[in-house]
Amino acid sequence: MSSDVRHPRGRGPSAWTTRRWLRLGVALSLTVLAVLGTLGAWVLGRTTTLSEELVDVRSPALTTAIHLESAVLNQETGIRGYGLTGSKDFVTPYKRGLTEQKTYAANLTELLNGDRARLDDLTAVQDALEQWQERFARPIAAEPPGAPSPLATERAAEGKESFDQVREAMAGQQERLRQDRVRARDDLMATMKVRNWVFGAIGILIVILTAIIFEGLRRGITRPLEQLGADARTIAGGDFDHPITPTGPADLRRLSSEIDFMRRRLVRELAFTEEARLLLDAQTGDLQRSNAELEQFAYVASHDLQEPLRKVSSFTQLLQRRYGGQLDERADQYIEFAVDGANRMQVLINDLLDFSRVGRLHNAQQGVDLDKKLEETLSALSVGIEEAGATITHDPLPTLIADSTQMGMLWQNLIGNAVKFRRPEEAPKVHVTADREGELWRFSVTDNGIGIAPEYAEKVFVIFQRLHTKDAYSGSGIGLAMCKKIVEFHGGTIAVDPHHQDGARITFTLAPEPPEPPGPSTLPEATRAEAELPS
Template sequence: MTSKRSGAAGAFADWTTRRWLRVGVAATLVVLTVLGSLGGWAMWRTSQLTAALVDRRSPALIESIRVEEALVNQETGVRGYGLSGQTDFLQPYAQGVTDEQAALARLRPLLGDDSRARADLAEVEKLAGTWQQRIARPVSVATPAEAAKVTAARTAEGKTTFDALRRAMSRQQDHLQQERRSATGQLSRAVTLRNWVFAVIAAVIVLVAGLVFEGLRRGVTGPLSGLGAAVRDVTQGRFDRSLDGTGPADLRQLASDVESMRLRLVAELRFSEEARGLLDGQAEDLRRSNAELEQFAYVASHDLQEPLRKVSSFTQLLQRRYGGQLDEKADQYISFAVDGANRMQSLINDLLAFSRVGRVHNEQRTVDLERLLGTTLGDLSVTVEETGAEITHDPLPSVLGDTTQLGMLLQNLLSNAIKFRHPDRAPRIHVGAARTGDEWEFEVRDNGIGIAPEFREKVFVIFQRLHTKDAYPGTGIGLAMCKKVVEFHGGTISIDPAYPSGTRIVFTLPALPATPAPAAETAVPDRETQP
């Protein structure tokens, strides 16, 4: 017995919520169908008995009484005419005959297939016909004198015949009354049965609703609430809380999956704690390294600059004083020394500037790029005039950033555009701006010598040069510094490989909230923007 119960319980334990719902809905539909059928039968039974009582039994009794009244009126009229000879008594008789025929015509279809009622009606009609044939018609068609004789002669026969007719009509009405009482009793019992059936239906519906509610509470909402409470405890940091599932198989599987996820989270958290310890150590090493770099920058900006300036100054002094007095080789060596000292000084200065990006200059505020471009063009005014460059620009917006770094960005891009100009044409440079979603996209395009597509990523690496220092001077840090400035401000920078004539550098910067876009593009020559 125990094994059978456990086997049944195991079979039910494998049922999912969907299966429980299907079985429950099917069982409920069966119960409701049975109850609906019983209720429909009770209503049909009540309506049938009501129709029989209202449409047949009661009207039949009423019509039988009307037949009796019509015959009594005939008997009264005929007897009065026979005794008095006054023709006025024939009017009730004639009306009684008409009423009798009309009542009989209505009564016959009401009796239906009731054999006893039809036998009673046949007996009444037979006796009424005998009385009319023997008494009523002879008296009614006779003259007043003859009517009195016929009446006197047939008084005893008429009384006997009409008394028999009265007894037949009384039996008919008694039978109809019994049938009416029986139909009334059946209707009362049917109504009582109908009321009990509907009361049972209501009770069963309430019971089914309660069972459904309790089943949902125990099988769905209860397990889900328990699982939800356990999950909330886990989300609040109680990772040691075990998630045990109850209810149907799919809810238990869900709890098992969530429990697996909790265990995975615990393992990930443990790994994260270990990784955090490693990161803390690495962060400490990084802080120490940054401190050493800060010390190196201080040394490079102070201690190394002084001897380098001495070397540069004395080599330049040696070149001015003894230039031309020694042989050609000596002059060449002195020139190499002066050039190397100057390049070293430029490299140190550029490295210091590159290391300060995002570290020394980091004042975040609203920067008017229109005004900043004017200041930059003023700084480059001598180079612009010497090269004959024409610089135009769109209306530039205001952005959030560091003024010094953004100024370095514009100066490096414009300086490169002028430096790498085409030898056969004057530089034509344009600075553009367009709003794209939550950021501004800027461009600096020129008509210079351009950059080959295979070098468009290489040029942003520090100290990467595409040309010799004799062809184009510089340290190779400019575009690397531009990339660092743009990325520090949360943007991107790239070279457009599809630009056909010259170079087009595109970079983005985050836009200020609710910053309106420029109304129209304007071309402003560099001499108009110079202070």
Template sequence: MTGDERRPRTRRTPTWTTRRWLRVGMTGALVILSLLGVTGAWVLERTQTISNNLTDVRSPSLATAFRLETSLVNQETGIRGYGLTGMPDFLAPYRQGLADQRTHTRSLEELLHDDRARLNDLEAVRDAVDTWHENTAEPIAAAPPGAPSSLITQRVAEGKAAFDDVRVALENQQERLRADRVHARADLESTVTLRNWVFGAIALLIAVLAALVFEGLRRGINRPLDHLGAEARIIAAGDFGHPITPTGPADLRRLSGEIESMRRRLVRELAFTEEARLRLDVQAADLQRSNAELEQFAYVASHDLQEPLRKVSSFTQLLQRRYGGQLDERADQYIDFAVDGANRMQTLISDLLNFSRVGRVHNAHRSIELDTVLEETLSALSVAIEETGATITHDPLPALVADPSQMAMLWQNLIGNSVKFRRPGEVPRIHVTAAAESGLWRFTVTDNGIGIPPEYAEKIFVIFQRLHTKDTYSGSGIGLAMCKKIVEFHGGTITIDPDYRDGARITFTLAPEPPQVSGPTEPSEATGPDAERRR
């Protein structure tokens, strides 16, 4: 045994792709089906032609030939009766027979216009009838009525022999027409049998092709894909060291190779990711500790800032009450500046505390009636509403699972802004609507105030962003930013309607049951409507 013979045989790697297998298989199937389809179409057309010939030509031709025979018999009976009796009444069936003869002859000519042999048979019948008409029927019909003469009686006897020739011609015609119909019926039966065989073969071929396609797909695609899926599930279960063995057509083998390359890269990436995750865990712990310290610092700093501010505000107000008007005008102005600055700083710190608490301290979700919350908010804003004469209406509002304090802050900021930013010389009119939309509740607050330019649609929801100076309209610039934070905390979005021009229209959505977000609780001053009233 040579060295080549001792060398183990290696399996040949498939070179045909799935697309090539499918293309070749479908091409072969389409060729066979096309041939059978052409044959089937020819058989159908042949069946239809024979059937039409049988029903539209052969059967009507035979029936018309019988009617032609009946019309000629009527003529012969009428002429013979007239010749034997001389009574004019016998000429009526003769003349009716002549009319029927012409009609049936024209019908046969139209039906047999493509059949030269049957037209020749019709011509033979016509010649025999013409001979009988010329020698017998017409002379007898032309004779005067009355008693029959010996000449008429003789013509009647001679006419019987002439009409026998007509009968022979008719019998020959009918026999050939009957034979043609029998032959057409036999052709139709044989063609129908052939049609059934052809379509049976087509159905059988389709079934065989379907079975071959199914088996080919199972072996060439499903089985390799199942194998690949099984190995992928092993890897997905955590055995990232399990290699993937390529199987199937060339393209599936390439796919397996690419997945194997991806697996090897994932192993490398996972090792790097694990190392990065360990570092991130350390950094996340440090960040969490830093955030907790920062929140505590912000809370303590805000409270520590409020205490000296309260003192500054109190003493400057005392100075204002005790020495107002006793010093010069410049001193009174300085005292007013100090009082205003201390009050605004105190309001700003309170608003900042409320802003930072949204989603962190305020997190007492429960089912609430927004109608009730809105009415409580309007009661809290009653002074401003009475001063401006504002008219506030609303549609029936739904019940939601939400934080009641945050809902109160939301309505208070939106209604308060609509009252504050009113159009000079015009009574504020505010309307609130609510409608279900795609699993959320969509609310709108529409007023007839000074409006919001569309270019500031995003800016107004940013903290400390103001469209007017504090001298024109008071406020800290936190209200709408707080509204945005409250709405997003409750699973919704907020925006302005840029197409509304008769004032401002703010639209926001709220989820019926927003995600529960837990946050640290802390002892703090009262929040909600009472805290907002101090603004």
């Protein structure tokens, strides 16, 4: 990482990353919620305990004490009536009261289990009741029925006093049970209020924590990311000088700094690329002008040389016909050299003219049947093919949008070379293939001639480059260079197959439709002037 990127330093909160802030927020939230949850659980438990005590203990205890009082009153009423009248009907309420007394006393003992004070109250009631029963109730109940009991009259005052003590003990017991119930109810109501406050506080704190977390995420993550996204969109829109301001936690600031570093580096690269593009445009313009001047020179030079060359060729041939054999042998040899040189010079100039026309003068692109065009080429080369005893075969060839004349020149040069560079002891055999390869067509021209060494695979496509002397193989050295120019003009490539043995194989590709050539309006002035020259 370059030193241009600034990373947050230090150990304070400003150096904390998003993960650390989130961990702190989650820890604090969980701590607060745990405390509130514990308090809420305690309040709920306390409310449940008080409610159970009130419902299951205090209220039933008071009710049972009242029932116990009713059972005791039944006993007193029955004994008092039996003592005054001697009627057996009064004994029944007494006996039922005794049974109910035992039941209610047992229930109270069970309900008040563990409450020492209230058990003491029950004991006091039972002691007072036992004293009244022993001194008054049982003796009277044991008297025979049918007549009033003298004992009832005799102990009336004592019985009343003893039963008043029972009443007083039961009244005290019931009052304290009633107070216990009221106190338990008040505690329950107070605890319920506390519970409501606690859960209300929990709800409010949850809302506050949610708001704090939301605001923290918005300020610490969402807003810095939105700002970073807005800056990135501004830069993507073309404003590469727009700076990115680091905001938010340490890791987001570090990310912003790294993106800003990339932006500055991109600005430098774009500036360098723009400078390179301007330099390349200038060099391209110079190269186009240079190429235009060279093509114009080649065209004009070859075009203007044809007329004096024709004169030289015509008069040397006329000199050879008229004075051949009249001069000495050396003179005849000189005249023959002049005629041969003039003829070769004329061939070279014509080839150079054809080479300069490729890509300079654009004929109308049209559908070209390469099968038919190859047959026309073979017809034009029929004399040379027949003299060499060559056999030319080919696969079915496609129809492409191309320059018909240039396609003829392409086949003429490739087939002509395959026939010309043959082995002396073997008749030439040439085969042409065509295969679809993606969006292109790949062609090959294979022969059984002398072949091309791998080290010369590139050199043979350079203009005027020859691998053999003029005496061994005739030619101007322009043929394969012209093929390369034609193929590239039609959007393809051409090369020598280095893996082929026993001869040479030239492979090239052509597009179904060649790229649109530049019109005269887009050519440099020198090139437009060449295009207007007569061919």
